[in-house]
Amino acid sequence: MLFDPEPKKDKKDFYNREAELQELLESIKREKFVVIQGIRRLGKSSLLNVALAESKHPFVRLDLREVYFTYGSVSKFHLYRALSQELSKLSRIHRFTSWLEKVRGVKIAGFEIQLDWREKGASLTDIFRAMDGWASARGEKVVIAIDEAQYLRLAGRTRYDGLLAWAIDNLGNLVFALTGSQVGVLQDFLGTEDPRAPLYGRHARIIELGRLSHEQAMDFLKEGFKEAGVKHPDLGEVVDALDGLIGWLTLYGYTYVSEGKAELDRFLKMAAKLAAEESKKILRWSDRYQTVLRAVAGGALKWSEIRERASVKLGPISKSDLTYLLDKLVRYGYLERLQNGSFVIPDPVIRYMATKF
Ligand SMILES: Nc1ncnc2c1ncn2[C@@H]1O[C@H](COP(=O)(O)OP(=O)(O)OP(=O)(O)O)[C@@H](O)[C@H]1O
Ligand SMILES: [Mg+2]
Structure with missing residues (x-):
């Protein structure tokens, strides 16, 4: 399946x-x-x-x-x-x-x-x-x-x-x-x-390994629904939201098929909870990581902007502390550093988690 x-x-x-x-x-x-x-x-x-x-x-x-x-x-x-x-x-x-x-x-x-x-x-x-x-x-x-x-x-x-x-x-x-x-x-x-x-x-x-393209993601979901014998809902916003990550697309399809529905926002909440549990175990999560992620979640941001945003919540934050936090988030795959030096969150569910939790 x-x-x-x-x-x-x-x-x-x-x-x-x-x-x-x-x-x-x-x-x-x-x-x-x-x-x-x-x-x-x-x-x-x-x-x-x-x-x-x-x-x-x-x-x-x-x-x-x-x-x-x-x-x-x-x-x-x-x-x-x-x-x-x-x-x-x-x-x-x-x-x-x-x-x-x-x-x-x-x-x-x-x-x-x-x-x-x-x-x-x-x-x-x-x-x-x-x-x-x-x-x-x-x-x-x-x-x-x-x-x-x-x-x-x-x-x-x-x-x-x-x-x-x-x-x-x-x-x-x-x-x-x-x-x-x-x-x-x-x-x-x-x-x-x-x-x-x-x-x-x-x-x-x-x-x-890369993401599925928009067309592939759409095709994957349609194939999956067809195989399960379930009429699929409108998939446009799902494909937009899940950004070609086959694991989330699979979980969405699985949830929809087993529950007979999967409203996107509820699905994201559930997936974000799952991701939060996992990240706690991996990073021995602290508020500081969460705050840095939240600062980045709004969009691709430069180091100095992240520092500004994060210090609103954490108080003054030293250069070396922020560098440590960012490096660790990059090494573990929660953040990606772009060529131009900005940071983004590559996983849409982590992005959601960072803004809503
Ligand atoms: N080519 C594929 N066809 C169908 N389903 C797939 C495919 N690749 C992955 N999946 C599904 O996506 C989910 C994630 O896949 P998998 O666990 O293989 O990814 P992963 O990169 O090892 O993830 P993780 O980093 O979490 O270990 C699973 O539910 C899996 O069944
Ligand atoms: Mg794996």
């Missing part, structure tokens, strides 16, 4: 990302490191999932946002647990446990694979090496997919960027496919632009 609100897994539910899908499949075939990036709700996870299904390669897929939102952190313990589950799943499809048997800290019982996460337990280097050996023996590739990879920076003392760099250099049969919605945070974590970082200079294929 096009309006299914979960990330898509099956190509038949996946609307018109043919070029990006082919690019990703091609990268999985030919390269070792590919990164899908873009703000929230552009369809990164769906693209990744559909490509994994279409590519037919064995894969493990870690959803680190799910881990973060479930446990409030992404510790090494949680990371190992998620990987244990994925390896167990994979071992039910492919018999490869013999490759892991000899790895220190790996326990195997039937199809269940358990990784010892403690200091002297299983090392990811050994596990990746074993998977690479298995893949190489089959003349295959294995895809290590990490959704919302920026959370790896929180997972304990291990330098995961170093581990990735090592695996990319040494293990010819593994492909790493990462996504990230906090694009600035992901780039900092990967350090691909930082000469001191382990991943510096490694070639990463970047797939930048």
Whole structure:
């Protein structure tokens, strides 16, 4: 179903990302490191999932946002647990446990694979090496997919960027496919632009997801309503309001179809509440972020205008404080800095949230 609100897994539910899908499949075939990036709700996870299904390669897929939102952190313990589950799943499809048997800290019982996460337990280097050996023996590739990879920076003392760099250099049969919605945070974590970082200079294929055009958004909604067998309302103002973000369009369609109606203003309120909940968890939200966003929500604004507006509410605000707040909002994808130095809020729901809440 096009309006299914979960990330898509099956190509038949996946609307018109043919070029990006082919690019990703091609990268999985030919390269070792590919990164899908873009703000929230552009369809990164769906693209990744559909490509994994279409590519037919064995894969493990870690959803680190799910881990973060479930446990409030992404510790090494949680990371190992998620990987244990994925390896167990994979071992039910492919018999490869013999490759892991000899790895220190790996326990195997039937199809269940358990990784010892403690200091002297299983090392990811050994596990990746074993998977690479298995893949190489089959003349295959294995895809290590990490959704919302920026959370790896929180997972304990291990330098995961170093581990990735090592695996990319040494293990010819593994492909790493990462996504990230906090694009600035992901780039900092990967350090691909930082000469001191382990991943510096490694070639990463970047797939930048964009919005749907006005026509595509209209077409997507119409297709979705047709598939659901529901007569669609006038969609002009919905498409104008949701700005080509496929995630919000999907949620709108889903809400309309399940409730038999979805008045736009009520929908925006509901979506903004959802976005506010999420942002609280991500930014450990404070009034200051909210005030800065509200200052920007009115239109594309320069630094000095934002300072003026924000200080009405917050009192005098130092240059460095405002720079810190703006940088953080940009790194996490809540703001975008335009070429001319102005700031805008790229997500219409966040814009709504900033003005109304
Ligand atoms: N090509 C597509 N066809 C149909 N629905 C899609 C498509 N891409 C995304 N969606 C829908 O849009 C919503 C957001 O998609 P998805 O979770 O894949 O995006 P995302 O970029 O990973 O978002 P986030 O940054 O929040 O993780 C989901 O409801 C998903 O089902
Ligand atoms: Mg996602």
